[in-house]
Amino acid sequence: MTELGNYLREKREEKGLSLEQLQTETKIQKRYLQAIEEGRYEILPGSFYARAFIKNYSETVGLNFEEVFTQFENEIPKAEKEPTEFVPRSERSKQAMGSKDSVLSSWLPKVLIFAVVLALLIGVWAYLANRGNDGADSKDSNKPASVQPDKSKKAENTNKAKDKKPEKPANSDSPKKPAEPKKKEFTLNKQATQGITTTYELSQADDFKIAFKMDGPVYLEVKTGSKTLASKMFKKGDTASYDLSGEKDVELNIGAANFAKMTINEKPFSYPIPPVKRGIHQRIVIKNTASGKQ
Secondary structure, three states: OOHHHHHHHHHHHHOOOOHHHHHHHHOOOHHHHHHHHHOOHHHOOOHHHHHHHHHHHHHHOOOOHHHHHHHOOOOOOOOOOOOOOOOOHHHHHHHHHHHHOHHHHHHHHHHHHHHHHHHHHHHHHHHHHHHHHHHHHHHHOOOOOOOOOOHHHHHHHHHHHHHOOOOOOOOOOOOOOOOOOOOOOOEEEEEEEEOOEEEEEEEOOOOOEEEEEEOOOEEEEEEEOOEEEEEEEEOOOOEEEEEOOOOOEEEEEEOOHHHEEEEEOOEEOOOOOOOOOOOOOEEEEEEEOOOOOO
């Protein structure tokens, strides 16, 4: 057991948490939590996940993860590269299904080529057949055509003139539909930044919707007051959206901001701390002054 593992285990026991309870709180498998306490990092999916799991473990037992990372810097694995070899369980089943369809996909190009050739042959045959019919019809086309007056059109024009109703004057008193009210343009003002936490004030917002698109692995936590809407790891290609209209305070804990593209009411959000500086972890607190709960 390493010094870090022993330290985390003691803090867990001080909180009165078992490994099963900690697994429920952190959403991390028990075998990974036990590996962290025993210092067996080779069992974890990779260095990136090892750091993310240790951070989540530390915060759950009431520790400041930055202080833990500083104190035990020599023990914690370095996050050198984005994880590429770890495949989640949900993806393994997709890969298995893909292997079954490989035989069908190998025949698909051949079927498409055959269909194109068949369509070309049918087109040539139809062209030659129509050309022969056009030659026969051309003989009859040389005869003068007799022209007769079209009485039906004259009668139709007479009926249209009878049925035509007088148009209403332009200045009619018909009621106009009221114009739909435009949505207010929201304002997001930065209040202060302390460490990795930045506070904003949202005002004049009819709606309050936040969305994310992940370009890589991201740990995301979304809280409103005492309620947690999300606390999980996302993978590349995942999206997440939250309708927070009416919420007074919203706290976002983003574990890899350089991989998380964020929008507020469909407008891009720029992180207050550039992800390339001071690490990639950030906390965003938004106080909604337009909330009806205030």
